[in-house]
Amino acid sequence: MPEINDNTAVEIPLRNLIALGFGIVMATTAYVTLDTRITGVEHGHEMHQMQIQDNADFVREWPLGLRGALPDDLIQNANIMSLQKKIEEMDALEDEVRRLEIELGRLRSHTETQEQKIETLFDLWNSGQAGKVSCEMVANLPCGIPATLL
Numbered sequence: 085m086p087e088i089n090d091n092t093a094v095e096i097p098l099r100n101l102i103a104l105g106f107g108i109v110m111a112t113t114a115y116v117t118l119d120t121r122i123t124g125v126e127h128g129h130e131m132h133q134m135q136i137q138d139n140a141d142f143v144r145e146w147p148l149g150l151r152g153a154l155p156d157d158l159i160q161n162a163n164i165m166s167l168q169k170k171i172e173e174m175d176a177l178e179d180e181v182r183r184l185e186i187e188l189g190r191l192r193s194h195t196e197t198q199e200q201k202i203e204t205l206f207d208l209w210n211s212g213q214a215g216k217v218s219c220e221m222v223a224n225l226p227c228g229i230p231a232t233l234l
Contacts (some may be wrong), residue, residue: 086092089113145151 142151
């Protein structure tokens with residue numbers, strides 16, 4: 085068996101040598117291409133997983149108020165708060181109107197009583213009994229008349 089060393093000569097046809105070089109270049113190119121594509125797919129998969137996890141967290145945390153509010157929710161909440169404030173103002177006005185109606189009713193009643201007293205005094209005056217008005221007559225009037233008016 086011949087010895088193989090640094091000086092051993094090998095005879096290969098040039099066509100085979102070129103084909104061997106071309107095969108090595110093709111295998112290297114295929115390896116790099118596959119490696120790049122696998123790396124890209126893995127990166128895309130990781131990005132999708134992160135996005136899916138973020139969406140899952142948002143769906144779980146948003147109803148609890150942990151992720152803030154959406155712009156539409158902010159607008160809707162502002163409208164609701166504005167309407168609530170208007171309702172409170174209307175309730176306050178309604179209470180004030182009721183209070184004024186009660187006060188007006190009380191004043192009307194008081195005015196009617198005063199008018200009745202004045203009519204009674206005019207009737208007494210016109211009938212000529214002004215000098216004959218007694219304390220008993222005054223006591224019989226609806227709310228009494230002060231003695232200084234007699």
